Amino acid sequence: MRRREVVQFLGAALALPFIPRGTEAAIEFGESLHLRLGDVPFRTLNREQQALVTNIAEMIIPETDTPGATSVKVPEFIDLILTDWADDEERATFLAGLRDIDARAATMGAQRFVDLTPTRKTELLTALDAANSDKAGAGLAFARLKALTVYGYFTSKRVEQEVLHTQIVFMGYQGNVPFTPAA
Amino acid sequence: MDDMTYDAIVVGSGISGGWAAKELTEHGLRTIVLEAGRPIDPAVDYVQNVRPYDLRYRGMGDRKRKDRYQPIQRNTGACDEWSSKFFVNDLENPYSFPDGKPFYWIRGRQVGGRSIMWGRCVYRWSDLDFEANAKEGFGVDWPLRYKDLAPWWSHVEKFVGVQGRKENLATLPDGEFQPPWELNAAEQRSRDILLAKFGGERLITNARLAVLTQNHDGRAACHLCGHCPRGCMTFSYFSSINSTLPAARKTGRLTLRPFSVVHSVIYDPAKKRATGVRFIDANTKQVIDVKAKVVFLCASAMESTRILLNSATAEFPTGLGNSSGELGHNLMDHIMDGGATGTLPFALDRREIGNRPDAIYVPRFRNIKTKHPNFLRGYGFEGRAERAGWDRGAGTPGFGAAFKKSLIKDLGPWEMSFGGFGEMLPRHENYVSLDPHLVDSWGIPALRVNCVYSDNEKKMQEDMVVSATEMLEALGATNIRTFKEDNPPGLVIHESGTARMGRDPKTSVLNSHNQMWDVPNVFVTDGACMPSTANQNPSITYMALTARAADYARQLLNRREL
Numbered sequence: 119m120r121r122r123e124v125v126q127f128l129g130a131a132l133a134l135p136f137i138p139r140g141t142e143a144a145i146e147f148g149e150s151l152h153l154r155l156g157d158v159p160f161r162t163l164n165r166e167q168q169a170l171v172t173n174i175a176e177m178i179i180p181e182t183d184t185p186g187a188t189s190v191k192v193p194e195f196i197d198l199i200l201t202d203w204a205d206d207e208e209r210a211t212f213l214a215g216l217r218d219i220d221a222r223a224a225t226m227g228a229q230r231f232v233d234l235t236p237t238r239k240t241e242l243l244t245a246l247d248a249a250n251s252d253k254a255g256a257g258l259a260f261a262r263l264k265a266l267t268v269y270g271y272f273t274s275k276r277v278e279q280e281v282l283h284t285q286i287v288f289m290g291y292q293g294n295v296p297f298t299p300a301a
Numbered sequence: 302m303d304d305m306t307y308d309a310i311v312v313g314s315g316i317s318g319g320w321a322a323k324e325l326t327e328h329g330l331r332t333i334v335l336e337a338g339r340p341i342d343p344a345v346d347y348v349q350n351v352r353p354y355d356l357r358y359r360g361m362g363d364r365k366r367k368d369r370y371q372p373i374q375r376n377t378g379a380c381d382e383w384s385s386k387f388f389v390n391d392l393e394n395p396y397s398f399p400d401g402k403p404f405y406w407i408r409g410r411q412v413g414g415r416s417i418m419w420g421r422c423v424y425r426w427s428d429l430d431f432e433a434n435a436k437e438g439f440g441v442d443w444p445l446r447y448k449d450l451a452p453w454w455s456h457v458e459k460f461v462g463v464q465g466r467k468e469n470l471a472t473l474p475d476g477e478f479q480p481p482w483e484l485n486a487a488e489q490r491s492r493d494i495l496l497a498k499f500g501g502e503r504l505i506t507n508a509r510l511a512v513l514t515q516n517h518d519g520r521a522a523c524h525l526c527g528h529c530p531r532g533c534m535t536f537s538y539f540s541s542i543n544s545t546l547p548a549a550r551k552t553g554r555l556t557l558r559p560f561s562v563v564h565s566v567i568y569d570p571a572k573k574r575a576t577g578v579r580f581i582d583a584n585t586k587q588v589i590d591v592k593a594k595v596v597f598l599c600a601s602a603m604e605s606t607r608i609l610l611n612s613a614t615a616e617f618p619t620g621l622g623n624s625s626g627e628l629g630h631n632l633m634d635h636i637m638d639g640g641a642t643g644t645l646p647f648a649l650d651r652r653e654i655g656n657r658p659d660a661i662y663v664p665r666f667r668n669i670k671t672k673h674p675n676f677l678r679g680y681g682f683e684g685r686a687e688r689a690g691w692d693r694g695a696g697t698p699g700f701g702a703a704f705k706k707s708l709i710k711d712l713g714p715w716e717m718s719f720g721g722f723g724e725m726l727p728r729h730e731n732y733v734s735l736d737p738h739l740v741d742s743w744g745i746p747a748l749r750v751n752c753v754y755s756d757n758e759k760k761m762q763e764d765m766v767v768s769a770t771e772m773l774e775a776l777g778a779t780n781i782r783t784f785k786e787d788n789p790p791g792l793v794i795h796e797s798g799t800a801r802m803g804r805d806p807k808t809s810v811l812n813s814h815n816q817m818w819d820v821p822n823v824f825v826t827d828g829a830c831m832p833s834t835a836n837q838n839p840s841i842t843y844m845a846l847t848a849r850a851a852d853y854a855r856q857l858l859n860r861r862e863l
Contacts, residue, residue: 178700184709195359202357203364240701247698261695268694268708273353273360281709282691286350287524288655293485297652299711 162200162209163193166230167216171196173232174219174260175267177243184281187267195270196263215259219246222256305591307333307556309854310578311599312563312608315414317827317843318599319541320457322549322557324851325597330858331554333591334546335561335580337600338389338410341417341542347532348383356382376792377407379418379530387411387418387530393742397749404750405791406603412559414601415794416540416840418530421511422659422683423463423841425454425474429669430835437677440631440727440832441803444813447474453845460548461539461844462517465509473664473837479514481507486651487686487715488661491776498775502666503768508659508683511539511841520544527656538658560584562743565612566596566621566823574822574863575621578608581743595822595854595863599847602828603632603733606799607748609825610735622800622819628810629734631727631798632750633834636680636758638786639765642718643778645686652688652712660685663719663772665836667764676760680723680836682769688712719772720784721765722793724836725758731790733799752790795839797828815850822863826850 160168175187175196187193200209219242223231226238234242249257250264271277278284308330311321318334325332353359362382367375374380374388389408398404409415428447435442451474458477465478484492484507492505512523520543521535529538536543549555560583567590569576577592598605606629612621620628667679691708699707736749766783773781790796803809806818815830817823826847828839857863 179705180702182702182705184705199358199361203361243700247700264700265695268691269361270359272691272694272708275352275354278352278354285654287526289524290522291482291525291653291655291657293483293653294489295652295654297650297712299707 160194160197162213163197167213168193168197169232170216170219170230171263173239174243174263177239178264178267179271185276187271190271190274190276192267192270192274195274196266199266211254212259212262215255215257215262218256219259222246305333305577305589307331307591307593308858309333309595309597310335310591310593311597312578312605313337313414313598313600313827314412314541314546314557315409315599315601315827316416316419316541316840317601317847318414318597319416319545319549320844320847321597321599321826321851322541322555323545324848325595325854326549326552326554328851328855329554330595330855331556332549333556333558333593334549335563335578335591336410336412336414336557336559337562337583338412338414338559340557340559341412341532343532343534343536343542346386347534349526349528349531349533351383351531358382373405374407376405376788377794380407381530383528383531384418394747395739395741396747397736397739399749399751402751402753403789403791404752405789406748406750406796407791407794408601408604412546412557413540413542417532417542419540419840420659420794420838421529421538422662422838423458423461423465423476423509423511424662424664424681424837425476426450426835426837426842427472427474429472430833430837433678433835434727434833439677441801441805441808443832444802444804444809449813450842450845450849453849454841456848457841457844460518461511461544461841462513462515462520463509463511463841464507464514466507468504468506468664470504470664472669476509478509479517481509482514482655482657483507484661485653485686486648487645487717490647491645491686491717494776495772499772503663503772504666505661505663505684508657508662510659512658513537518544523658525655525657527658529658561589562741562745563600563608564588564743564745565608566598566820567592568612568614568617568621568820570614570616573820575820581745583743586743594858595824597847597851597854598823598825598829599827602796602799602831603748603750605825605827605829606733607735607746609800610733610748611746617819622810622817622823624819625806625808625810627729627801627808629799630729630732631801631832632731632733632752632796633725633727633798633831634752634790635793635795635834635836636723636725636754636762636790637721637793638784638788639680639723639762639769640682640684640718640720641766641769641773641781641783642716643773643776643781645715645717646777646779648715657685659683660687666768667761673764675764676757677726678724678757678761678836680721680761680765682719682721682765684717684719686715686717688715717773717776717778719765719769721762721769722836722838723758723761723765724834725790726755727798727801727833728755731798750791754790795828795834797831797834797839800825800829801832802830803832814853815846816853821857824850824854 246260663682665679
């Protein structure tokens with residue numbers, strides 16, 4: 119994270135107890151606070167919603183021989199987008215959709231989604247994946263979760279550097295290179 | 302400040318202003334460039350290699366900030382989390398339009414102007430374009446033909462560094478080209494198929510771009526990062542900052558003054574000449590006059606006209622040099638956002654390496670040999686074939702380990718898209734005027750824009766969808782998705798007209814050398830001068846017209862005629 123944005127982010131996220139005098143001092147203060155906090159705090163999702171979002175994000179992109187959604191902090195990214203990017207209506211629709219996912223789980227014999235067996239979870243997400251054009255409810259929430267999980271995962275530093283090995287600059291353009299999808 | 306006197310004043314430092322600065326200083330004139338916005342330092346401001354994870358929203362943009370400060374600018378794609386800083390704050394730079402008739406005015410106020418974020422597509426015109434107004438009775442006849450501008454296109458192309466493929470098309474003349482990037486496997490196959498099926502009428506060719514494929518004039522060949530609108534540390538694409546302003550600086554005759562918001566041109570009725578311009582220091586709000594023998598307005602089409610409207614005198618009560626009554630009128634843009642995307646059935650065993658910023662072009666094919674029943678003039682397509690990679694994830698069924706693996710290891714099929722860019726006819730009733738109440742942050746009267754697309758443009762947009770679909774069908778594409786957006790004019794960011802050139806001072810503002818009929822030492826060489834827009838991307842034409850006008854001004858000054 120660039121220095122300027124550390125301050126900007128924390129300034130927006132927290133009520134700072136005091137602002138040190140001078141820009142440089144403020145940046146250092148912001149960075150030290152950032153390091154102490156470790157992770158970005160959740161600001162929209164409560165603990166139950168965090169558990170639900172984390173569970174589903176990890177099911178969309180699970181840990182395999184490469185990192186999964188949770189270990190590159192996709193749930194934190196989703197919370198950031200819900201808090202600072204989404205408008206009130208989008209946020210409310212999404213949270214209502216999460217409630218609807220738990221309501222669907224309740225009809226499958228568990229109190230909440232996270233309490234379902236792995237097989238039942240897969241069954242429910244498969245149904246929701248087919249309902250991704252829904253304008254509200256569980257189908258919409260899953261579609262949003264999936265889009266944000268894919269985006270947050272593949273734009274993370276660790277995935278770009280360790281999984282995709284993204285090349286940034288090129289010595290020239292080649293438009294006709296043999297390609298076979300890796301097995 | 303005392304005695305701010307120069308040989309020439311250039312207002313604006315974008316595509317046209319940069320060229321005016323280069324040419325005038327190289328002609329030996331001590332030149333001041335007044336730029337309304339801030340200076341740009343490539344080392345600090347160019348953000349090409351900033352990765353998504355270095356941005357707060359990973360590239361999704363600071364939406365609430367844009368909603369608040371850039372409600373107009375946010376509508377263009379390049380105004381993203383990296384480059385929104387290159388677009389104006391709409392609250393500081395207001396303008397108005399009638400209810401229900403929006404016009405999106407996309408602006409960049411900084412040294413380099415919009416040349417930092419421009420689309421870099423450069424296409425010459427042919428006489429089909431220059432003669433259209435006269436033949437069809439729209440607007441006024443161009444005072445120029447291809448032969449008048451061809452040497453000046455060559456002049457600017459050689460300096461800019463343009464890649465392109467020679468095609469020998471009468472309607473889209475070749476220029477001074479560096480070798481282009483090759484078409485990718487899917488585009489080459491598509492070109493071959495369309496050549497066979499349409500007999501050469503619909504041609505996929507390599508986009509002609511102001512992006513270097515070979516080192517040129519101290520600038521490096523492009524490294525294909527694919528993020529031109531963020532700036533370019535290797536100066537591989539043409540912009541004022543990368544190219545013309547350094548050349549002007551090298552002469553020792555350039556003074557570049559950022560934060561200088563021009564208010565008006567100062568006119569001396571006794572001499573019937575401009576004596577200079579009045580500007581406001583953006584930071585101190587001090588009003589400052591600067592004098593010169595010649596003034597080049599290159600502030601962008603509508604800004605240059607706004608300056609002239611704000612320069613009204615007793616002799617010119619409706620705006621400086623407006624004896625024709627055409628100042629402010631005949632505003633044009635292009636029309637886009639008609640076309641289609643489809644999934645190609647071939648080349649799945651091929652990929653590309655490197656991110657080309659632009660890929661292919663389909664030159665205009667309507668109203669050339671046969672007349673289209675629904676509209677006049679024509680459009681070209683920009684497009685590309687690409688494989689989406691992980692970006693296809695949200696729209697791909699599935700989840701879990703296999704889904705993840707497929708996004709990492711496979712690329713998805715080639716998707717081919719064609720998006721049209723069509724000509725907008727010049728119409729007197731599309732115009733800008735001064736808003737009677739609105740002023741900008743510096744107290745300068747703002748514009749009111751009255752501009753709508755006509756039926757001709759809308760019919761053309763409908764045809765873009767039809768012909769794009771025909772081409773995709775000819776390619777055997779599946780999953781064809783058409784698009785036709787009802788966007789307001791302005792969004793193509795090719796606004797032009799409002800101070801047109803012509804052959805007759807009674808019906809035009811400028812003569813064939815971009816010189817004001819009424820005030821001979823004022824030249825307007827940005828998009829304001831255009832009597833029509835053709836369908837080609839306009840910047841290279843503004844460059845050629847500017848260089849030509851600067852040469853003419855040099856001749857007049859040498860003959861002591863200004």
